[in-house]
Amino acid sequence: xxxxxxxxxxxxxxxxxxxxxxxxxxxxxxxxxxxxxxxxxxxxxxxxxxxxxxxxxxxxxxxxxxxxxxxxxxxxxxxxxxxxxxxxxxxxxxxxxxxxxxxxxxxxxxxxxxxxxxxxxxxxxxxxxxxxxxxxxxxxxxxxxxxxxxxxxxxxxxxxxxxxxxxxxxxxxxxxxxxxxxxxxxxxxxxxxxxxxxxxxxxxxxx
Numbered sequence: 001x002x003x004x005x006x007x008x009x010x011x012x013x014x015x016x017x018x019x020x021x022x023x024x025x026x027x028x029x030x031x032x033x034x035x036x037x038x039x040x041x042x043x044x045x046x047x048x049x050x051x052x053x054x055x056x057x058x059x060x061x062x063x064x065x066x067x068x069x070x071x072x073x074x075x076x077x078x079x080x081x082x083x084x085x086x087x088x089x090x091x092x093x094x095x096x097x098x099x100x101x102x103x104x105x106x107x108x109x110x111x112x113x114x115x116x117x118x119x120x121x122x123x124x125x126x127x128x129x130x131x132x133x134x135x136x137x138x139x140x141x142x143x144x145x146x147x148x149x150x151x152x153x154x155x156x157x158x159x160x161x162x163x164x165x166x167x168x169x170x171x172x173x174x175x176x177x178x179x180x181x182x183x184x185x186x187x188x189x190x191x192x193x194x195x196x197x198x199x200x201x202x203x204x205x206x207x
Contacts, residue, residue, distance in 0.1 A: 048077045069170060
């Protein structure tokens with residue numbers, strides 16, 4: 001419109017109902033089987049550009065915590081550059097997790113929140129489900145087993161899992177650190193403390 005692109009979105013449902021974990025795994029697997037559309041120049045994933053930008057924009061970090069996270073991000077970046085990915089690269093959602101797969105009115109799973117869609121290692125779309133199970137307790141062991149069986153690969157058996165999981169924890173925390181609220185700031189402090197000390201993550205609250 002007036003020289004600017006416009007998009008129109010159809011409402012999936014009147015209620016926010018998340019898909020069962022088997023459907024989450026299946027929709028990610030189906031996405032990964034697709035080839036990038038011809039003529040669509042998708043960006044390649046640049047994880048550390050994203051996370052360093054968020055660190056620079058954070059509102060609720062102490063100087064000490066910011067310095068620690070900057071150092072930790074540098075360590076993760078060095079580790080990431082040495083990784084050998086077992087899955088082929090291709091189209092990825094970039095932020096795949098149960099919170100981004102909603103059921104339509106007809107009960108069909110729909111993948112939402114496509115602003116991170118890009119070309120990159122498929123492991124990025126698996127790490128959050130593993131993290132939600134292994135560290136946060138947001139998925140049960142049975143749910144995670146179902147996810148692995150349906151998708152066909154267990155990222156937790158790969159040596160690079162810890163690097164991607166460490167990145168994701170910090171990325172989730174820095175996303176929250178951009179929010180201007182007391183509750184968010186308190187949660188950020190709790191998360192950074194756990195990251196720094198290796199403390200339990202099972203009291204992390206989803207936002």
